[in-house]
Every structure is written in structure tokens, then in C-alpha cells.
Amino acid sequence: MKxxxxxxxxxxxxxRLLGVERRxxxxxxxxxxxxxxxxxxxxxxxLVRTLALxxxxxxxxxxxxxxxxxxxxxxxxxxxxxxxxxxxLNTAILAVIGVTIQVVLGMALALMASEMxxxxxxxxxxxxxxxMIAPVVSGFQFRVIFNxxxxxxxxxxxxxxxxxxxxxPWTASTSTSLLTIMITxxxxxxxxxxxxLLAGLDSLSQEVIExxxxxxxxxWQQLIRIKIPILLPILIIGILIRMMDTFKTFDLVVxxxxxxxxxxxxxxxxxxxxxxxxxFSMGYTAALAFIQxxxxxxxxxxxxxxxxxxxxxxx
Amino acid sequence: xxxxxxxxxxxxxxxxSLALVFFLxxxxxxxxxxxxxQDQIFASPPVLIPPQDQWNLVNYxxxxxxxxxxxxxxxxxxVAAATALVSVGVGALAAYSLARYRTGGQQFAFWILxxxxxxxxxxxxPLFLIFRELKLLDTYWALILANTIFNLPxxxxxxxxxxxxxxxxxxxSALIDGASTFGAFWRVTLPLIRPxxxxxxxxxxxxxxxxxxxxxxxxxxxxxPLTVMIQSLAGGHEILWAQIAAAGVxxxxxxxxxxxxxQRHIVRGLTMGALKN
Numbered sequence: 280m281k282x283x284x285x286x287x288x289x290x291x292x293x294x295r296l297l298g299v300e301r302r303x304x305x306x307x308x309x310x311x312x313x314x315x316x317x318x319x320x321x322x323x324x325x326l327v328r329t330l331a332l333x334x335x336x337x338x339x340x341x342x343x344x345x346x347x348x349x350x351x352x353x354x355x356x357x358x359x360x361x362x363x364x365x366x367x368l369n370t371a372i373l374a375v376i377g378v379t380i381q382v383v384l385g386m387a388l389a390l391m392a393s394e395m396x397x398x399x400x401x402x403x404x405x406x407x408x409x410x411m412i413a414p415v416v417s418g419f420q421f422r423v424i425f426n427x428x429x430x431x432x433x434x435x436x437x438x439x440x441x442x443x444x445x446x447x448p449w450t451a452s453t454s455t456s457l458l459t460i461m462i463t464x465x466x467x468x469x470x471x472x473x474x475x476l477l478a479g480l481d482s483l484s485q486e487v488i489e490x491x492x493x494x495x496x497x498x499w500q501q502l503i504r505i506k507i508p509i510l511l512p513i514l515i516i517g518i519l520i521r522m523m524d525t526f527k528t529f530d531l532v533v534x535x536x537x538x539x540x541x542x543x544x545x546x547x548x549x550x551x552x553x554x555x556x557x558x559f560s561m562g563y564t565a566a567l568a569f570i571q572x573x574x575x576x577x578x579x580x581x582x583x584x585x586x587x588x589x590x591x592x593x594x
Numbered sequence: 595x596x597x598x599x600x601x602x603x604x605x606x607x608x609x610x611s612l613a614l615v616f617f618l619x620x621x622x623x624x625x626x627x628x629x630x631x632q633d634q635i636f637a638s639p640p641v642l643i644p645p646q647d648q649w650n651l652v653n654y655x656x657x658x659x660x661x662x663x664x665x666x667x668x669x670x671x672x673v674a675a676a677t678a679l680v681s682v683g684v685g686a687l688a689a690y691s692l693a694r695y696r697t698g699g700q701q702f703a704f705w706i707l708x709x710x711x712x713x714x715x716x717x718x719x720p721l722f723l724i725f726r727e728l729k730l731l732d733t734y735w736a737l738i739l740a741n742t743i744f745n746l747p748x749x750x751x752x753x754x755x756x757x758x759x760x761x762x763x764x765x766x767s768a769l770i771d772g773a774s775t776f777g778a779f780w781r782v783t784l785p786l787i788r789p790x791x792x793x794x795x796x797x798x799x800x801x802x803x804x805x806x807x808x809x810x811x812x813x814x815x816x817x818x819p820l821t822v823m824i825q826s827l828a829g830g831h832e833i834l835w836a837q838i839a840a841a842g843v844x845x846x847x848x849x850x851x852x853x854x855x856x857q858r859h860i861v862r863g864l865t866m867g868a869l870k871n
Contacts, residue, residue, distance in 0.1 A: 411849030413804035568716035
């Protein structure tokens with residue numbers, strides 16, 4: 280089955296002769312064509328158009344005329360736009376700190392859930408719920424919870440501390456606004472890590488673990504020396520998926536803070552949106568999009584080669 | 595040993611329950627909020643459970659009628675259903691070709707996967723400009739197209755995995771009996787991967803139903819999906835918290851149903867077939 284394609288061209292006249300059409304490659308190309316064309320329209324075409332736009336000034340709110348600007352947009356973004364640097368930093372904080380917390384919590388919960396025997400399925404089902412909730416709705420839920428005047432969280436903090444702690448106005452304070460986005464993201468995606476790692480734990484060979492146990496390895500030794508190394512490739516994929524998603528963090532920002540106060544909680548996706556669809560600076564927005572793309576490609580390449588090396592080590 | 599195990603499970607169960615409080619409280623609070631009056635929302639101490647006579651659909655009817663929820667639900671349904679059908683239809687064909695003929699080789703399959711990494715904001719500008727030129731902004735078509743494109747890699751990879759699990763012999767015998775390639779796909783493969791098709795349809799439906807950014811950028815007045823409605827209500831001057839909560843409860847129904855009915859395939863779906871459970 281694996282070499283159907285490689286044989287198709289060299290043997291297809293003989294298959295004709297035998298009346299066996301199964302290695303006919305023409306329908307195969309035809310089948311893949313619609314998907315190919317559609318996917319080209321979000322990759323190659325936008326890539327070309329974004330790249331072309333990134334060298335011009337196009338202020339749609341002023342006029343539809345494009346003026347060539349050379350590398351101006353790029354130099355502005357990388358050297359003269361602290362707001363973009365801030366958005367990059369915020370995104371990096373979400374990607375590194377937020378995702379790390381998701382991994383650690385997800386791992387702990389997966390290890391616990393895997394010991395639960397017959398009731399496991401019930402636990403897992405309940406934990407799955409946040410994943411499938413629209414981020415817009417998650418954002419709304421937490422906006423109510425974090426609300427300074429009527430939110431249950433600040434009420435609880437005031438009650439428990441007997442009024443001694445004055446909780447911050449979470450989404451409305453420059454020091455906590457990004458944190459609210461991170462907490463909501465952790466709420467939504469820790470269950471994903473849990474599911475992923477639980478599936479990974481299930482696929483571990485019981486014999487290896489039994490052998491380690493017989494050799495006298497305790498629980499933590501088994502975890503650190505055996506389980507985590509075997510889970511590493513899955514873990515890397517999970518981290519990669521989540522990190523790529525943080526570059527898309529947009530819905531939560533809009534619902535929770537609108538990037539504010541000031542620009543304290545702006546992410547790259549949100550700042551790009553502001554430039555494109557509030558200021559209508561299409562040229563500059565294109566340059567921002569292109570810079571993101573480069574960062575994403577570099578990060579994902581890094582992760583994939585790391586994962587490949589991991590797999591190589593295990594073999 | 596057995597009592598030890600029982601104690602361990604009780605202890606772990608207690609910790610997991612605490613964790614569940616964190617993961618389910620926001621949903622529960624939104625549900626309770628959807629039955630409160632505006633006064634109760636601002637009350638201190640907060641009203642935990644609304645009085646019995648308020649367990650009615652007042653806020654739901656308000657969200658659906660006064661706030662335009664009915665149109666929003668209809669728009670979201672149309673866009674999500676059409677996106678699911680188109681992306682699974684196109685995706686199944688491509689998946690079949692990739693699984694059975696290795697069309698384009700490994701490289702092509704990974705290129706398809708990598709398009710999912712493309713940041714949507716980056717394609718939003720060119721897509722916005724095309725749709726504007728084609729006069730498609732603020733129509734269902736713009737959203738269906740944009741969402742289909744972003745769900746295709748998912749549908750292709752998921753279905754490719756399901757097809758690769760089938761033995762080729764069944765299709766082979768159909769081909770020898772004179773079926774065309776499409777005939778073999780349509781009559782033999784498709785019925786056998788029904789669980790995969792259902793999984794892909796439901797996932798793409800929920801992803802599209804939950805989608806917000808394109809919905810916000812590509813629509814104005816004529817089309818207004820539920821996510822956009824919720825955001826615009828939450829960004830208004832006098833915020834009707836209970837009505838938004840009601841709209842939020844309506845918005846999470848498809849996702850919750852997916853969790854209940856598709857548990858077995860959720861991990862597979864979320865990792866695009868990379869992991870099976």
C-alpha cells in the first residue's frame with residue numbers, strides 16, 4: 280500500500296493491459312485539487328500579497344493609493360514601535376509562562392486521573408468541557424469573575440481576608456490585565472494537555488514500568504527516568520500546538536481587556552488587528568504579519584527538529 | 595493493598611474535585627447568572643442561586659429577541675453547517691488521495707499540516723482585500739470560505755488517519771469488479787469511515803461555531819454570528835450581563851454536546867489524528 284504512488288507511473292500501462300485501474304494516478308490528482316487550490320489561497324497567495332503590501336504605505340482610511348516605502352515598515356516595526364515590542368513580549372510571556380503552567384498542571388492532573396480506575400472516564404469528560412467552549416464565551420465568563428465591583432473573586436478575597444487585602448481591579452489594572460488573559464488561557468487549555476498526556480500515558484508499555492518497579496525504582500524515579508522521557512515527543516507536539524496558538528490570542532484580549540489599560544495586555548495578534556482594522560494601515564499591518572510569520576516558522580522548525588532528535592534518541 | 599488503593603483513590607479524587615471546581619466554576623457561574631435580574635448581578639454579597647420563581651427563560655428570550663440572538667444563532671448555524679460540509683467533503687477526497695496514492699509524497703502532506711501554523715491575522719488582510727473586491731464582505735460566503743480554508747488541514751489529516759486504518763483489499767476488489775476510483779471511494783471507503791466523517795463534521799462545526807476573528811472582520815450588518823453578537827453586547831454601554839450570559843449558555847451547547855457524544859474521538863480530533871485514544 281505504501282508504494283502505490285511510486286509504482287503508479289512506471290507500471291500504469293501494464294495495469295491498463297490487465298484492466299486494473301487501481302494505480303491510476305489521474306483521479307488521485309483530481310481528488311486533491313480542490314483542497315490544494317483552497318489551501319494555496321491562504322498560504323502562497325497571502326504570503327505573496329502580504330510581502331508585496333509590506334513594502335508599501337497603504338492607508339485605506341485616507342486613500343486607496345499604494346506608495347512604495349521600501350523597508351520602511353520593517354524598520355519602523357523593529358526599531359521605532361515600542362508598542363509592537365510590548366505586544367511581542369506579552370505574547371512571549373503567554374507562550375512561555377502560560378504554556379509551562381498548562382504543561383505542569385496538565386501532567387499532574389493526567390497522572391492523577393490515570394490512577395482513578397473505573398471512574399476515570401467520568402473525570403476526564405468533566406475536565407474536557409473548557410476546551411470546547413468558544414474563547415469569546417470563556418473571555419466573558421472570566422470578565423464577570425474578575426469584575427471589580429460585582430465579581431465573585433474579589434468578593435471572596437475581601438471576605439476571606441476580612442477586608443485586609445484590597446484585591447486589584449484585575450482586568451482594569453496595568454499590572455494584572457495580562458495575567459487575567461493568561462489565567463483564562465490556562466483554564467481553557469490545561470485540559471487539552473491533560474487529555475494529550477493521558478493518551479500518552481495509556482500508550483506506555485506496562486512491561487517497561489513493571490520492570491522498573493521490580494528493579495526497585497520508586498514512583499518518582501519511574502516518572503522522571505521512564506515516563507517523562509517516553510512522553511517527551513508527545514509533550515513537545517503539545518507545547519508546539521499551544522505555543523503556535525498563543526500567537527493567535529485575540530478573542531480573549533478583545534473580551535477581557537481590549538488590550539488595555541493602555542497597551543498593557545496587547546498581544547501580537549491583537550496589535551496587528553488594531554493596525555489593520557482600526558487604523559487601516561494595510562502596508563504596516565502586512566509587515567507586522569510577515570514578522571510574525573518568520574518568528575512562527577523559526578520556532579516551529581526548532582521544535583520539530585527537537586522532536587525528531589528525541590525520536591532518534593529513543594530508537 | 596486494596597485498602598491502600600482505595601485510600602489513594604479517595605485522596606486523588608479529593609484533589610481532582612478541587613481542580614474541577616476551578617475548571618467548572620466559570621461555566622456554572624455563567625449559567626446561574628443567566629437567571630438573575632440586573633439588580634441581583636450587582637448585589638453584594640453576590641446572589642449565588644437565583645430565587646425559585648426566576649428559573650424561567652426571561653433572559654434567554656431577551657437575548658434571542660431583543661438582542662438579535664435569533665438571527666445570530668441562525669447565522670452561526672448556516673456558516674458552521676456549510677463549513678463543516680464543504681471542508682469534510684473536499685477534505686475526504688484529498689485525504690483519500692493522500693492515503694491511497696501518496697499524492698505529492700510526504701512533503702505535500704506536511705505542507706498541508708503546516709498551513710495550520712499560518713497565523714490567521716496574517717491571512718486576514720489579503721482575504722479581507724479579496725472579499726472586498728469580490729463584494730463578498732458581510733455575506734455568508736466570506737465566512738464559509740475563510741473557515742473552510744482554515745478547517746481543511748484538520749479534516750484532511752483526521753480522515754487520512756481513518757482511511758489508512760482500512761485494509762486496501764476491499765477497494766481493490768471493487769476496482770477489479772470495474773468500479774471507478776471515485777466509485778470505490780464513494781461506495782466502499784466512505785461508508786467504512788463513517789465514524790471519521792462524523793468526527794470531522796462535528797469538530798469542524800464546533801470550531802466554526804466558536805470562531806470569532808473572521809466573524810468579526812468579515813461581517814457588518816447583514817451577517818452577525820453569535821460570537822460577534824456576544825462581543826458587541828459585552829462591549830456596549832449598558833451591559834445586560836444576564837442576557838449575555840444566556841447567549842453564552844446557548845453558544846456553548848454545541849461544544850458540550852460534542853464532549854458528551856464524541857469522547858472517544860476527542861483526543862484524536864484535537865491532535866489531528868496524531869494520537870488515538
